[in-house]
Amino acid sequence: MLIINCPYCGPRPELEFSYAGQAHVARPADPSATGDDEWTAYLYLRTNTRGVHAERWRHARGCARFFNALRDTTTDRFRRDLSER
Amino acid sequence: MTGQRTTRGGRIDRTRPVSFTFDGRGYQGFAGDTLASALLAHGVRLFGRSFKYHRPRGLLAAGTEEPNALVTVSRDAARRTPNVQATQVEIYEGLVAESQNRWPGLGFDLNAVNSFLSPLLTSGFYYKTFMWPRFAWHRWYEPVIRAAAGPAHAPRLPDPDRYAQRFAHCDVLVIGAGPAGLAAALAAAATGARVILCDEQAEPGGSLLDEPAGTINERPAALWIDEALVKLGAQPNVTLLRRTTAFGYFPHNMVGLVECLTDHLATPAAAAPRERIWQVRAREVVLATGAIERPLVFPGNDRPGVMLASAARSYLHRFGVRVGSRIAVLAGCDEAYAAALDLHEAGPVSPSWPTSAMRRWARARRRHGLLVCRSLNAPPCWPRPVGGESAA
Ligand SMILES: [Zn+2]
Numbered sequence: 001m002l003i004i005n006c007p008y009c010g011p012r013p014e015l016e017f018s019y020a021g022q023a024h025v026a027r028p029a030d031p032s033a034t035g036d037d038e039w040t041a042y043l044y045l046r047t048n049t050r051g052v053h054a055e056r057w058r059h060a061r062g063c064a065r066f067f068n069a070l071r072d073t074t075t076d077r078f079r080r081d082l083s084e085r
Numbered sequence: 086m087t088g089q090r091t092t093r094g095g096r097i098d099r100t101r102p103v104s105f106t107f108d109g110r111g112y113q114g115f116a117g118d119t120l121a122s123a124l125l126a127h128g129v130r131l132f133g134r135s136f137k138y139h140r141p142r143g144l145l146a147a148g149t150e151e152p153n154a155l156v157t158v159s160r161d162a163a164r165r166t167p168n169v170q171a172t173q174v175e176i177y178e179g180l181v182a183e184s185q186n187r188w189p190g191l192g193f194d195l196n197a198v199n200s201f202l203s204p205l206l207t208s209g210f211y212y213k214t215f216m217w218p219r220f221a222w223h224r225w226y227e228p229v230i231r232a233a234a235g236p237a238h239a240p241r242l243p244d245p246d247r248y249a250q251r252f253a254h255c256d257v258l259v260i261g262a263g264p265a266g267l268a269a270a271l272a273a274a275a276t277g278a279r280v281i282l283c284d285e286q287a288e289p290g291g292s293l294l295d296e297p298a299g300t301i302n303e304r305p306a307a308l309w310i311d312e313a314l315v316k317l318g319a320q321p322n323v324t325l326l327r328r329t330t331a332f333g334y335f336p337h338n339m340v341g342l343v344e345c346l347t348d349h350l351a352t353p354a355a356a357a358p359r360e361r362i363w364q365v366r367a368r369e370v371v372l373a374t375g376a377i378e379r380p381l382v383f384p385g386n387d388r389p390g391v392m393l394a395s396a397a398r399s400y401l402h403r404f405g406v407r408v409g410s411r412i413a414v415l416a417g418c419d420e421a422y423a424a425a426l427d428l429h430e431a432g433p434v435s436p437s438w439p440t441s442a443m444r445r446w447a448r449a450r451r452r453h454g455l456l457v458c459r460s461l462n463a464p465p466c467w468p469r470p471v472g473g474e475s476a477a
Binding site: 003013 | 335336337339364366
């Protein structure tokens with residue numbers, strides 16, 4: 001069970017968090033003008049990074065807020081200082 | 086190899102006899118004995134049979150590395166625990182233990198005829214080869230083979246025991262309370278850190294329990310352990326967990342421990358949990374788990390009477406049991422020489438076969454008058470252990 005640093009509350013056990021997917025996935029500004037390929041990419045295509053991965057977490061059973069974190073997917077180590085609000 | 090109790094020495098309490106049964110026969114050991122040491126003291130050599138060929142099996146080790154002596158311990162019909170190592174069972178008044186994997190009895194085992202068929206039943210042999218003819222599998226082969234092959238039987242009733250769990254946080258978790266673990270716990274505790282120290286044995290001390298002649302800081306081993314425990318006990322920031330095995334090391338220093346609470350008690354309180362699972366989150370983890378001796382490989386090394394040198398010393402020094410009256414020691418490392426000298430002091434003859442020259446030990450054994458058979462190459466075929474007397 002990982003220790004995850006909530007930028008609002010501090011380090012807490014993984015049990016308190018829920019994963020919210022890859023960070024920095026921008027929603028197309030005008031969905032109705034977006035083609036199927038671009039919309040599919042927005043909905044489904046993710047990087048599946050080996051190494052440092054920017055991702056979103058939600059401190060669901062704590063302050064309930066979302067934040068971004070950098071996690072190395074090969075070691076499960078978080079770049080703790082880089083968690084951003 | 087016929088074991089016998091020494092008149093003094095060991096960490097058992099000779100003033101507190103404990104009665105128990107093994108395969109329906111009554112025996113007496115002492116408080117501090119394991120099932121293995123108590124039976125060995127009565128000259129019991131046969132603890133079970135191998136899984137497939139039903140070859141006779143005795144004790145190889147004295148601790149958690151024991152591969153042979155698997156027994157079933159039961160309190161009642163619902164509380165039967167199969168496949169526990171006899172070396173890990175602390176005896177209590179009224180303990181009931183049975184050997185496994187034998188039919189109809191341990192001494193005479195019909196399935197041992199498999200030994201004679203062994204050229205047919207090669208080691209990779211799969212029982213479902215007995216398929217033909219198809220109808221015969223369910224009707225004849227399977228029931229018999231399953232009865233013969235299963236190492237033990239699980240209880241059919243629901244488990245009436247209660248199990249507890251808790252989370253814990255600490256600065257330093259020390260796994261193993263031998264000399265290194267105790268020293269680490271003392272050093273960490275002195276800084277004010279919150280320390281959890283766990284050890285799978287009932288008694289902390291680890292390898293020191295087998296080394297009564299050893300010293301640390303010029304203190305005899307037993308005294309050093311006692312002093313360390315007093316110091317640790319006086320520190321409110323230290324938690325000492327006995328009979329507690331670390332079973333998993335998970336990310337970010339999460340360690341799983343299982344603490345056995347009642348298995349060693351003759352009459353556990355009805356409401357007491359049997360085991361407690363600890364999920365420990367530690368800032369630092371010290372692995373002080375010690376080492377186990379690697380066995381030598383030779384034909385017949387699974388026969389009763391063949392034992393690790395470290396185990397022979399452990400039985401002698403910790404449990405006051407001499408593992409045999411005539412002992413051959415096969416030396417591949419320092420441990421074997423130490424065992425030869427210790428066993429020699431506790432009784433008469435100890436011939437030994439060194440495979441490597443170690444002058445220091447050679448001088449010591451000459452001083453003690455040990456007979457040494459030298460062979461630089463391992464014998465092409467190991468002498469078959471005969472009758473009751475065989476190699477350590
Ligand atoms: Zn939070």
